[in-house]
Amino acid sequence: MSPRIPDTHAEAWALLPWLANGRIQASDREWVEAHVAVCAECRAEIAAQRMVATTMNRDSSPESNETDEQRSFNRLWARIEASESASPASVASGAARTSRSSRTVRWLAAAVIVQGFGLALFGFNALRNSSPTGEIVTVATVPAQPRLNAPAVRIVFAPGASIASINTLLTHQGLTIVGGPGTAGNFTAELSADAVASGASADSVAAVISRDPNVSFAQPVAR
């Protein structure tokens, strides 16, 4: 059966906006263009619709900026975390999924779990010696319990980040991991008392490390 070839002005007229924006269906393009070629009214309408499109695009300059976007995303992320914290089952399954996604995350998760059971169970030296490269020392030497009201940041490390680079980053910023991983692979890290005494805050540290290539996401934790 041959394709339907409508050649009515009304049908072509209805499709002119998509001829104008270049998104008309291939099956319609040929006959609509053929009609427009011989119809002065449709040619004038195409020109008019181009003007509307141009003006709408000129008129629709974005009003928000990257700061607005980041702030907005942070609110959404806090909402997601709050929701998933309230749902232990989803957190557990999500954490299991996420913790399998990266060897680095597994190391960090193991370090946090070790804290939970108490470093005494293994002995600090034994833990340090068990690591062939000693990379986990910094993570494993965090206090077993978060300090009350200590400034903290929430961090998601980049998928390719190495343990060594994470250790270096944490050490330079005076951060110690005290929790995680969350559903999205996020960890909570506290600022050391020394870092706070030297003027660092959760906001400033989050801003600095969010620019580090080893970090996908960082935000201060509201406490």
Add this chain to the structure above:
Amino acid sequence: MALKSVESQAPRTLSPSTDASERELLERVARSKDQAAFRTLYSNYYQRLSRLLARMSVRREDIEEVVNDTFWVVWTKAGEFRGASQLSTWIIGIAYRRALNALRRAKIRPVSDEPFDEDSVSVASTDDAETDGQWLAQGLARLPVEQRMALELTYTLGHSCEEVAAILDCPVNTVKTRLFRARETLKQVLPSLAGMPGENS
């Protein structure tokens, strides 16, 4: 006859390759709750959705809420996207329905019922482009939200008729009718449209 499209002026809808890369991001969200992938998707849509919602008369203070409600759905339902449409169609459709709810909650009437009175329109600028923009803004404000959205999705976001129908959840012929009426209304409002000469190139 070669008909020049508005492609060079309009932000276009996603190309197939972009859609494929965004689907990959969504799969990462669905599979492993990948926050970096989610953040990238959010960034890809934040400006587009904010602009669309502003055009729908969603109040400025509600726009972020609608965007975040939309991406809340994306986060929680990522695994349910079956790929029958473009990802952009799915996400913008969610935003559209959320925005309609926000308008209802705020008891905002997104269009005036009063007949258009040309004398009531105030256009201060003498610059042609700026003047067209002011006339158009006031003309768009006179359109029912469904017609305004059909125009916005077609001319600003560059969607096809079928994609607009999917986003607005209505038949293709309804989209054509809405745009037809919108075009007629704008001609009554925009002096430069009413007196448009034949094709100028």
